[in-house]
Amino acid sequence: MGDRYYKPIFEGHFDAAKKGERLSIPINFKYKTEYDLLISIPKDDIKSFYSEKGTLNYKFTSKGKILEKGTTLSPSNTVSYSASINGPLSAVLLTFNLPFPGAGDDLVLVIEAINPLTALNKYSGSILCTVEPSLMK
Incomplete structure (x- = not known):
């Protein structure tokens, strides 16, 4: 498997510091395993992560239904x-198994x-969202 296994299945910009910001991520995967949803900031600024108490709302949808x-x-x-x-510095916000x-x-x-990550305001516009196989597995 090697490095290909850890290749992200999604990577894109998501301004988690901005209230109401929304991102829809189509989930297409190759490996049946545990995956992580991460956010990343461009610098190794651990103080911003440690002081951040905000959370993101999430939902998994398929066939017109909310699954979770x-x-x-x-x-x-x-x-x-x-x-x-x-840097960059990344945080694992959600872990889930595929297939779902x-x-x-x-x-x-x-x-x-909904509850934006306001401690990351200074990185607004450069926050990345990634879905990849779990590195901690």
């Missing part, structure tokens, strides 16, 4: 890691900043 909904962990209550001392029970080929993960 809830709130993510906040960056201050989860695992965070950085690939280098210069009851889902068809049209599975979508929708995340929304």
Whole structure:
């Protein structure tokens, strides 16, 4: 499997610091395993993550139905890691298994900043959202 296994199935910009920001992520996967939803900021600014108490709302939809909904962990209550001392810094906000029970080929993960991550305001416009196989497995 090697490096291909850890290749993200989604990566895109998501301004989690902005109230009402919403992102729909089509879930197309190759491996049946545990996946992580992460947010990343461009610098290794651990203080911003440790002080962040906000959460994101999420829901998984398929075939016109909501399969699961809830709130993510906040960056201050989860695992965070950085690939280098210069960043980026990532936090795992949600972990889930694929295939998702009851889902068809049209599975979508929708995340929304109802309680925005305001401690990350200074990174507005450069916050990334990623879905990838869990590194902690």
